[in-house]
Amino acid sequence: MPGEIKRSVCPYDCPDTCGLLVEVVGDRAVKVSGDPEHPYTRSMLCPKMLHYEETVHSPLRLTTPLIRTGAKGTDSFRPISWKDAIAEIAGRWQGIIEKSGAEAILPYSYAGTMGLVQRNSGHPFFHRLGASRLARTICSPAKDAGWQAVMGETAAPHPDTVAKSDLVILWGINAAATSIHFLHGVREAKKNGAKVWLIDTYETPTAAAADRTFLVRPGSDGALALGLMHVLVRDGLVDQDFINDHVQGFAELKEQVIAAYPPEEASRLTGLPVEVIEQMAKEYGAAAAPFIRLGSGLSRYGNGAMTVRTIACLPALTGAYGINSGGCFPGTSTGPAFAMKEVIREDFMAHPTRIVNMNRLGHSLNDMNDPPVMGLYVYHSNPAAVTPDQNAVLRGLAREDLFTVVHERFMTDTARYADIILPATSSLEHSDLYRSYGTYCVQRAKAVIPAVGESKSNWEVFGLLAEAMGFNEPFFRQSADELIDHLLAIPTPMRAGIDMEALAAGKAVELSIPAGPTSSFRTPSGKIEILNPREHHPLPCYLPPHGEKDPFPFRLMTAPTLFALNASFYEQEELRRRQGGMSLQMNPADAQKLGLMDGERVIAWNGLGEVAFILRVTPKVPSGVVVAEGVWWLAYAPGSRSVNALTSQRLTDEGNGSTFYDNRVDVRRDLSGKIV
Numbered sequence: 001m002p003g004e005i006k007r008s009v010c011p012y013d014c015p016d017t018c019g020l021l022v023e024v025v026g027d028r029a030v031k032v033s034g035d036p037e038h039p040y041t042r043s044m045l046c047p048k049m050l051h052y053e054e055t056v057h058s059p060l061r062l063t064t065p066l067i068r069t070g071a072k073g074t075d076s077f078r079p080i081s082w083k084d085a086i087a088e089i090a091g092r093w094q095g096i097i098e099k100s101g102a103e104a105i106l107p108y109s110y111a112g113t114m115g116l117v118q119r120n121s122g123h124p125f126f127h128r129l130g131a132s133r134l135a136r137t138i139c140s141p142a143k144d145a146g147w148q149a150v151m152g153e154t155a156a157p158h159p160d161t162v163a164k165s166d167l168v169i170l171w172g173i174n175a176a177a178t179s180i181h182f183l184h185g186v187r188e189a190k191k192n193g194a195k196v197w198l199i200d201t202y203e204t205p206t207a208a209a210a211d212r213t214f215l216v217r218p219g220s221d222g223a224l225a226l227g228l229m230h231v232l233v234r235d236g237l238v239d240q241d242f243i244n245d246h247v248q249g250f251a252e253l254k255e256q257v258i259a260a261y262p263p264e265e266a267s268r269l270t271g272l273p274v275e276v277i278e279q280m281a282k283e284y285g286a287a288a289a290p291f292i293r294l295g296s297g298l299s300r301y302g303n304g305a306m307t308v309r310t311i312a313c314l315p316a317l318t319g320a321y322g323i324n325s326g327g328c329f330p331g332t333s334t335g336p337a338f339a340m341k342e343v344i345r346e347d348f349m350a351h352p353t354r355i356v357n358m359n360r361l362g363h364s365l366n367d368m369n370d371p372p373v374m375g376l377y378v379y380h381s382n383p384a385a386v387t388p389d390q391n392a393v394l395r396g397l398a399r400e401d402l403f404t405v406v407h408e409r410f411m412t413d414t415a416r417y418a419d420i421i422l423p424a425t426s427s428l429e430h431s432d433l434y435r436s437y438g439t440y441c442v443q444r445a446k447a448v449i450p451a452v453g454e455s456k457s458n459w460e461v462f463g464l465l466a467e468a469m470g471f472n473e474p475f476f477r478q479s480a481d482e483l484i485d486h487l488l489a490i491p492t493p494m495r496a497g498i499d500m501e502a503l504a505a506g507k508a509v510e511l512s513i514p515a516g517p518t519s520s521f522r523t524p525s526g527k528i529e530i531l532n533p534r535e536h537h538p539l540p541c542y543l544p545p546h547g548e549k550d551p552f553p554f555r556l557m558t559a560p561t562l563f564a565l566n567a568s569f570y571e572q573e574e575l576r577r578r579q580g581g582m583s584l585q586m587n588p589a590d591a592q593k594l595g596l597m598d599g600e601r602v603i604a605w606n607g608l609g610e611v612a613f614i615l616r617v618t619p620k621v622p623s624g625v626v627v628a629e630g631v632w633w634l635a636y637a638p639g640s641r642s643v644n645a646l647t648s649q650r651l652t653d654e655g656n657g658s659t660f661y662d663n664r665v666d667v668r669r670d671l672s673g674k675i676v
């Protein structure tokens with residue numbers, strides 16, 4: 001008997017933000033499919049979401065609050081009531097505040113859900129509490145900084161415009177994994193005769209969608225862009241009229257790229273042959289509408305912001321920013337669609353409190369004083385797995401004097417270190433409002449099934465905590481839906497003219513697309529700022545990544561997998577199986593040199609830690625690079641650590657971002673069979 005079909009939205013941290021149709025029978029979601037009316041989803045779901053119902057109704061779901069009964073990091077918990085759990089948290093926090101002040105409490109959250117209300121529902125609470133603030137810089141702040149240095153607040157084009165491009169460059173993006181619906185437009189372009197290039201550090205599954213794949217040395221894309229610009233300038237392949245009207249600093253750039261970045265230099269830095277760089281520049285210069293889809297991986301380096309900034313200059317030289325279906329698409333900025341200050345409530349802060357960088361959680365838990373972190377509240381994030389320098393994070397989480405609360409759907413690596421665990425709803429069990437960072441769609445979702453077990457949403461839990469802490473503001477007593485209604489009642493220019501009825505009915509609605517290309521660039525000068533006098537380096541230049549100096553032979557790529565999203569989806573056995581275990585990919589020549597064989601257990605190690613992997617020998621990875629896709633739960637790892645035991649807390653050149661890709665390792669056979 002078919003169930004009732006209800007609309008929902010994919011809550012995960014992905015640029016596509018798909019519309020879902022959920023078939024519900026009784027209290028259960030039995031089937032999930034892509035919404036055919038969603039203009040970007042077009043009925044199609046990625047392999048991760050095809051069986052979302054298995055995540056929602058997984059036997060691994062946490063269903064009651066739990067309190068720790070044994071050592072931290074083990075599975076020793078017993079159920080307690082919500083009432084007792086909330087009272088315990090409030091009591092412990094009051095003790096910490098009396099002794100060390102409220103800044104000794106640190107919230108830690110990221111993107112388990114991207115819904116605007118559930119994702120941000122801790123902000124008003126922690127602002128009111130006076131807790132330390134978290135700089136949420138784990139993902140791509142360097143990419144934003146690099147883009148903004150050149151383009152300011154200029155809006156990205158509509159993603160579908162790629163379909164009419166004649167040269168699509170997938171630059172540092174494994175779109176088959178991380179933006180699968182973007183490939184729809186790419187395929188259309190290809191059908192119309194476009195060429196598709198992939199620029200990456202190894203041959204990802206996205207190579208199948210490309211005509212040509214160019215593999216560069218990790219962290220060297222800035223040098224490639226500078227070399228391409230040298231050839232464009234040298235050979236007169238630039239659009240001088242466009243430059244005269246819309247570009248600031250071309251003369252200065254010209255001088256610099258001609259003097260410092262000939263193709264020989266770009267070749268030395270990137271590892272691409274000189275002829276290839278010459279050819280790429282010629283084809284780029286000759287294309288009518290070259291479209292760059294820029295990923296985030298290449299921004300997670302010590303030179304990440306500068307790399308993005310340099311690439312963002314390329315379309316300015318050929319005038320591609322002025323052409324429909326050309327230019328550069330780093331993602332959409334739909335933040336102004338809703339008055340988010342009404343959710344975040346900075347006005348609840350009595351005074352500006354300390355800011356802690358989430359990438360440096362290990363440092364913060366172990367070494368921070370004045371005051372030390374004594375209380376940690378983790379919600380919709382799994383820092384024991386996803387944060388760099390796992391050994392430092394786990395050492396911090398193991399501190400007996402640290403009071404840790406984790407609000408989660410599953411017994412994650414982080415939850416194992418909690419004093420109190422609170423069970424969280426999935427997106428099918430709570431209301432929210434969604435925008436996207438890869439499209440211009442917005443959508444409202446209501447709960448389609450009741451909460452599983454005793455789980456509660458982020459919004460509900462902060463309401464309970466506010467009550468227990470004696471916060472009297474009516475704000476904390478409204479429901480998530482009331483707050484969503486309030487947001488929708490406040491008009492914004494981005495939402496002008498959209499179909500509010502369709503939005504209220506749960507359908508995806510597109511925001512008014514920012515005015516087409518050419519006329520105005522939203523920078524302080526109104527021009528594309530190749531020369532930006534406000535920057536430390538006023539002109540783009542090549543900066544070496546951190547990893548350049550590390551004393552280990554292999555560059556480590558900590559890349560996304562098709563079958564998980566960061567440390568999410570490991571509860572689905574079939575998806576784990578399709579990943580084929582936690583593996584390290586290595587070139588055959590390197591494996592031979594080290595005497596290592598496909599399928600054997602190896603240890604990758606550096607100054608930060610040691611991690612056991614299953615070795616996969618493959619020519620898709622160039623010599624000198626190793627690839628670890630996915631962020632595995634320790635429960636399913638071959639050893640006692642996962643990939644982030646090898647990544648450092650070093651930050652990006654701008655934006656204080658993570659540098660997940662900017663690390664080196666050595667690799668050896670695992671002789672002991674046991675991992676320290």
Ligand SMILES: Nc1nc2c(c(=O)[nH]1)N[C@H]1C(S)=C(S)[C@@H](COP(=O)(O)OP(=O)(O)OC[C@H]3O[C@@H](n4cnc5c(=O)[nH]c(N)nc54)[C@H](O)[C@@H]3O)O[C@H]1N2
Nearest residue numbers: 172173174177178199200218219295296297560564565566
């Ligand atoms: N299936 C799946 N989907 C996801 C995610 C996931 O983990 N899995 N993660 C989600 C999240 S949090 C985000 S932020 C988004 C985007 O997720 P990101 O992690 O930013 O992924 P991509 O943008 O695809 O970029 C990663 C690609 O950059 C490549 N790369 C690394 N270093 C370099 C370099 O120096 N030069 C070049 N040219 N390439 C390099 C990697 O090999 C990889 O193919 O995707 C989201 N979607």
Ligand SMILES: Nc1nc2c(c(=O)[nH]1)N[C@H]1C(S)=C(S)[C@@H](COP(=O)(O)OP(=O)(O)OC[C@H]3O[C@@H](n4cnc5c(=O)[nH]c(N)nc54)[C@H](O)[C@@H]3O)O[C@H]1N2
Nearest residue numbers: 110111112113139380381382386407409424558566567568
């Ligand atoms: N090695 C390596 N590390 C990486 C990356 C990489 O590419 N390689 N990518 C980095 C990037 S780009 C990012 S953005 C971060 C992502 O870091 P996180 O945002 O921490 O990502 P997830 O691993 O998806 O963990 C989210 C958790 O939230 C829980 N959750 C889901 N919905 C809810 C909810 O409504 N309420 C509550 N309370 N919990 C919920 C899920 O069960 C899940 O355990 O990881 C980073 N770490």
Ligand SMILES: [Mo]
Nearest residue numbers: 013138139140
């Ligand atoms: Mo991310």
